[in-house]
Amino acid sequence: MSSPQDTSGQAYWKANIRLVSIHLVAWAFVSYFCGIILRPVFSGIAVGGADLGFWFAQQGAMLVFIVQIFIYAAQMNKLDREFDVHED
Template sequence: MNDHKQQMKKYWKQNIKTVLVLLSIWFIVSFGFGILLAEPLNAIKIGGYKLGFWFAQQGSIFTFVILIFVYVYKMNKLDEKFDVNEK
């Protein structure tokens, strides 16, 4: 039983680490690229739109959706690693 608790602590530690990394990526894209670096990125245009504007309006949303799929993938791998069964 004690071994099971240790395994679950490792599982949740890895889970929290994954969440923090993914949220950090989202923060960098949405706040960093969309607000802090908007002016330098506006020198680049994609499809007629300034890149800073694109990150502020669309980039953070696309990044968030992609990160959801990455999270699902990573959690499925983590569940397999720690043999966590759905109940």
Template sequence: MADNKSASAYWAANVRIITISLVVWFVCSFGLGIILRPLLKGIHIGGADLGFWFAQNGSIYVFLVLIFVYAAKMNKLDREYGVDE
């Protein structure tokens, strides 16, 4: 990354990936697990309602997926801007 314009574009893309990841994290953990839990009461997974499942198990699975998606997207972004290892 030689110029300031390229560094700004890289940082903007990085912040966009982080923002999307945080929104997904918030919707899954707080939205589905807490706020929308009463609406998800009728749907059952493994003997528990869907809201409880997201609060206890689903959010962990989503977080793990987010880690791998973030790593893949950042590797792609690094290669695109020539800052990969």
């Protein structure tokens, strides 16, 4: 169970988990925190007739979601090549 290939597989998985964890923190931060829980804290920051928390909840969080999926996909493509597990 400890051939070089296994340790490389484990390292690849660890690197993936690290990326996923960072992205999920960002995902939760923009939606649950900026959009809901922390909205009263940001209430002083005006965004076009409403406040920053309202903007995150109705638009900002969705935009961040889109961007972060593409960033993750690019990071994983790079990781796949580094660990020589890419498909083409």
